[in-house]
Amino acid sequence: MTKNNNGLILEVNNLVVRYETMDGIVRAVNGIDLKLGYKRTLGLVGETGAGKTTTALALLRLVPDPPGIVECEKLEIDGENILTFDSDKLDQIRGKDISMIFQDPMTALNPVYTVGEQIAESIELHEHVSKTEALKRAGDMLELVGIPRSRANDYPHQFSGGMKQRVVIAIALACNPQLLLADEPTTALDVTIQAQVLELMHELKEKYNTSMIMITHDLGIVAEICDEVAVMYAGRIVEEGTLEKVFNHTKHPYTEGLFNSLPNVKDRKAKLKPIKGLMPDPMDLPPGCAFAPRCDYATEACTQKVPTLTSIDEAHRVACIRYDEPDFHIERRILS
């Protein structure tokens, strides 16, 4: 098949996801665009509840329906419009072309099957090999993520959290997917294990030329592993660009707030500066810019209309109407 994909593994236009519950409509994702080139890694950053996981699930078309409703103008993976796919075709690409590493390794594995079986299942489904062959390759995958193959016959409850996360990674990578969605893969892990798992993911990504979306709220992870960054707030992308641009030439007040709330190693006496207030209730989003109520720079105009992403330069876009004013700038000191 000839692929008209402009060199992009993933292209998403105007993705909207809402959950229609008894209590009201939860607006989880409110029109986001994503573009990701081959072998690139995008960091999707934001607080808990910003809609990051829902975005990833929507890309796999796994948002539970009901109550979830997904609307999207364009959703292409490797040039194929997966919006038109029926469930059989979706099953064929899930786990093979696009796969996902889940956030909580404690609950992501099926307790009644061995880890070997769970890795082999994916291989058996997509590579059409015998069960024996699939189990053998599952053993290879385990070794790849640093678990002895002799443990393939063990059940999830016999593994520690870090080991389980490795198994989850092995499942996601079993069929060398082109696009990997990593949903906070290290959040549930101890700090010491976090570094190991990140290192492992980095290596595997290099080895298999995988493109990746790294969902996280940890800016340190983003700095370490991502090429590009998209900052999400209340279901919208508020700032996006290359790692260098977003980190060193931060534009959006929310991104600034995220950086300011990081502890400063150089000045240990300095108090943390958290972003005041809370993420708005996605059932009841404020009018205009959703961040305005928490924003130090907000003006009357901010609550009037939802800001659109506007290019600052080729590799950097921000959604903040204050930049309409020529001399507006945020306070953030450049760290370097």
Add this chain to the structure above:
Amino acid sequence: MYRYILKRLLMLIPVLLGVAFLIFAIMDVAAGDPVYSIAGPDATEEQLDALREEMGLKGTLLERYVRYIGNLVRGDLGTSYVTKLDVMDVYMQRLPNTLKLAILTMVVAVGMAIPLGVTAAVHQNSIRDTVSMVLALLGLSMPNFWLGLLLIMFFSLKLGWFPTGGNQGFRSIVLPAITVGAGLAALMTRTTRSSMLDVIRQDYLRTARAKGVSEKNVIQKHALKNALIPIITVFGVQFSNVLGGSVLAETVFAWPGVGRLVVDAIDQRDIPTVTGALVLTTMLVTLVNLLVDIIYAYVDPRIKAQYTK
């Protein structure tokens, strides 16, 4: 695992001794002195005494109990007061009938309950869920014997597909099995539904879907196996119950099973038959419980790990 099974088998011994004692004591209190009814009103005190001697009724409760257990170990449950037949023989003659009915009943119950319960859970709050639950409610609330009579009226008398009762081969079991099975299926359907609802929102099903597992296999392979433990529990309890005999269904369908044997024996104050049948049924029930515990281990590796500890 084998050590666990052996341990459990050894534990059966005190359980059986205890249950046998309870049954023995209850029958002793409840039945009164059976010699009066056997010897007739004209018997003299000497005749009664001789009869007691002959029937092994002499001595304290404990002495008789020990004697009874001694005989039990040799497979001797005594003879019926009424028919003068060997209790073990009579029970063993009835047991295959009860086993056949019990097994087919459970097949009917499981065959109805699992598909209904799973469908109800997967399509929660939909029309399919409602229909399943109404059926379950109907099964729970409809008296067993009445369903049996309805089935006889329709399938036996009107259509003539099945015999109205008695024991004439496989066709005779069908209606009683449906009668009893439908009642059991009701509870099992509800258990299946609620257990599946617990499982169906689990993260590991999302993992399975993300791997490309088809929705059918997500439910049948990944979800159902996790939902099985409570279903097996209900299965075990119900299977034990039908092993004790389904008195009403056996009566309606004139089915020669253990349940009616016991009820008839109670009517006739036939203590050896009642005691013997109950002790043997207890043995069966405890074996079924053991079997259920072993099945748990094969369904859930975490339970197996506990056993081998």
